[in-house]
Amino acid sequence: MSHTPDNTKIGFIGLGIMGTPMVRNLVSAGYAVTAFDLDPARVDQAVENGGSAASSIADAVRGADVVITMVPASPQVEQVVLHEGGVLEHIRSGGLLIDMSSITPQTSVDVAKAAAAKGVDVLDAPVSGGEAGAVEGVLSIMVGGERETFEAALPVLEALGKTIVLCGPHGSGQTVKAANQLIVAVNIEAVAEAVVFLEKSGVDLPAALDVLAGGLAGSTVLNRKKESILAGDFRPGFKIDLHHKDMGIVTDAARNVGATVPAGALLAQLVAALRQQGDGGLDHSALVRGVRRLSGEKVED
Structure with a gap:
């Protein structure tokens, strides 16, 4: 099933220089977005941009069809996704995790294996274009994962970027x-x-x-x-x-x-x-x- 605005709720984790404008663009595209960051001021900014506030990872993930993570590096992805209280503990079976952080290819492979065991689809989808590309919604998005999952996620990715390419299996995007x-x-x-x-x-x-x-x-x-x-x-x-x-x-x-x-x-x-x-x-x-x-x-x- 294609993840279009009329049938998809998004949980977004990580509201930094890139994540904040990305949430704004998802909302502008018609998606219902619940956003979480460790900095409450950033969550407030997401609400001002039309999103809903989450008080925790669990709160952001609960009820979401798609969860997007945009955090600094592999240790943060592991903490947010794999550890106790993380995304995989709370995302529904059949849900989709799109990690848009820039991390090691091996971490993406590890996340995909852990997610598969819980019946969750995963894409690694790091971006290029910097803050300007995020603000303008013209990011280049390089994706790793299964083609069927990629095609279902395209409407979400198209709200964020202009050049969106499936580069191969898990880890290829990284x-x-x-x-x-x-x-x-x-x-x-x-x-x-x-x-x-x-x-x-x-x-x-x-x-x-x-x-x-x-x-x-x-x-x-x-x-x-x-x-x-x-x-x-x-x-x-x-x-x-x-x-x-x-x-x-x-x-x-x-x-x-x-x-x-x-x-x-x-x-x-x-x-x-x-x-x-x-x-x-x-x-x-x-x-x-x-x-x-x-x-x-x-x-x-």
């Missing part, structure tokens, strides 16, 4: 997300290095970035990040702390399958260094701050 984070990190670092090079060369930086964006060097990263870099505005759309976690997933997963990712290994170290310098709470475009430090510039805290 593998593709890891590749995505590798490409994004390398792109941001390349933009950051170009910016510092251009600044030190005395070039008109806005003009230079405009012409670069129109050629082969153009990218979604450059288009999305150039204005905030120019303004020195590193409010997080996606935090360095989270990209640090994701680069660990990239390097570990690549080693497990025998793939060599030398640029990924370098970026993992650069992201880790930036985090140790106190920039973990900034947007990942703050990689430019790391390049400036390496180039001998003083960077304001």
Whole structure:
């Protein structure tokens, strides 16, 4: 059965930078959404956006046909889904769990096995597009799981994203997300290095970035990040702390399958260094701050 707004109640767990606008878009699409987060202020925001408040995971899951989780990393998914009081303890048999967190592929496989034992369908469905993509409802969603489950979930996913692709069995969505984070990190670092090079060369930086964006060097990263870099505005759309976690997933997963990712290994170290310098709470475009430090510039805290 297709999970359309007229026959589907959604429980949503995790109302951070991404989860809050995602709930708003689900409500706008006509879904009844009950939302939970450890921060009561975020739950209040979900209510202002048209959702219903839950006081616990059990409260969010009870009566839901579909449960969506959007939390930071594998330990939080395990806590929210697998542990006592978690999703699998309360979701109905025949329900659907869509985990949209960015976690290790193995955790997604483990969740799917545990859910199958309780008669619950699962999709791992991490996203790309950052806060802007979540707000605009144009996320790229990479999905792992069974095709029949994917097709039933499409109406829900279409309320959140624009490019929605089944990538393979359980864990495949997370593998593709890891590749995505590798490409994004390398792109941001390349933009950051170009910016510092251009600044030190005395070039008109806005003009230079405009012409670069129109050629082969153009990218979604450059288009999305150039204005905030120019303004020195590193409010997080996606935090360095989270990209640090994701680069660990990239390097570990690549080693497990025998793939060599030398640029990924370098970026993992650069992201880790930036985090140790106190920039973990900034947007990942703050990689430019790391390049400036390496180039001998003083960077304001």
